[in-house]
Amino acid sequence: MDGSTKPMSNSQRAVQELRRLIFSGELGAGSDHLESELALRLGMSRTPVREAALTLAAQGLVEMRPRKGVRILALSPDDMRDIYDVLTELESLSAENAARMGYSEAELSELAKAINDMDGALAGEDLEAWAIGDNQFHSELVRLGKNSRVQAIAAMMVDQVRRARAMTLQFRPLPLKSNEDHRGVLEAIRAGDADEARRIHYAHRTHAKDMLLGILEKYRLLHL
Amino acid sequence: MDGSTKPMSNSQRAVQELRRLIFSGELGAGSDHLESELALRLGMSRTPVREAALTLAAQGLVEMRPRKGVRILALSPDDMRDIYDVLTELESLSAENAARMGYSEAELSELAKAINDMDGALAGEDLEAWAIGDNQFHSELVRLGKNSRVQAIAAMMVDQVRRARAMTLQFRPLPLKSNEDHRGVLEAIRAGDADEARRIHYAHRTHAKDMLLGILEKYRLLHL
């Protein structure tokens, strides 16, 4: 019973595959690639590749420059700050709105599960697993905020910092405080305290941003 | 000496022209249009039109549905609330950051000019002119916030509500309070008071949002 037997357009496949290649680092940050190269690599003609590139360009993952090919965008520390600032604002709004929705415990179970997963990961000092839980927490939080634009934008921003996050994960201190914050946000949402949910999450994101920028500076990671 | 003699790709022209057709209402909200129709209308082949449609789809202005053509997206009151919430957050962040930059009077002149323009427009009860000044103020504020992602996102959101704004403009009360708010934001930025700039702008946007949603409800404007 494989539900995935839906046929998919080459164009969509190209988007998916290019995203994978970018996130995995197979297409390095800052590297250029001709449309024809990529088409060859993906086993299709230039047309769907070009459409995919256009889509990814609109999402801020690549840049299309005439005659230079498709450039995988690199991020400077300033870019990271900008992106984290956006995420801070929009996720805090989501936390606030989520707290106002009067969610049942069942509806908050995904959020709670993400937190538990992170606790487990921390106990085993498994940073990889922790990062998955963290992503889960943040995307679920945004989902609970019930604002489709915020969801779309947050997803885009997360995509843009994906590589950098993977890179810096190894350098960051064990995120003990982070888990505390997450619990605080969940508690505030449970309690329906919108201001408190926003406040805690805002502080959490701001703290995470400062830490990340500190790492970038400390290790001179200038373009990821 | 017309500097605009740069040749422009048909694809870009298509984006420009489709945007114009959408904003002017010539392509009505909710209407469907075949790629071939649009190509004929713009005097080019389907390829650049399709690329343009893809770009506009990524920006949330249209939707591409197989065999149904390109649909001009309509906005529900919920959509409006979502969009204004995003704008509220990101512009407030911009105001805060702008206040921290220590801008000179010269650098704030555009903002001041927009406010003066609005005053003039209000004196003459020229709502059209006031709206232009208002757009100018908000986009300049975002520019002063110096966050390229915020700028891009805010521009997208503004585009999405463009039609609706034009529509509701005639129904809204004369924006006297609005101008007061604008002055307050400028003053706070001048004074370098980031918290105050954020606070005033946040309240300003929240108020504008509530008024707009009130109008939509009052006049039963359900999809613009």
Added chain:
DNA sequence: TGCGCGCTTTATGTATGCATTAGATTATGC
């Protein structure tokens, strides 16, 4: 008369070819 089946129509998704022109390369004059 209502329903289902297959045919037709047609819009899209994709491949392909070609004109254009930016950028590289080579040739040339000083």
Added chain:
DNA sequence: GCATAATCTAATGCATACATAAAGCGCGCA
């Protein structure tokens, strides 16, 4: 030897052709 112009190369932007598959249509049958 260096700067500049002429030439060449090749990647893109676009038009076009076509296969595919979905929507509509009509026809036959119950």
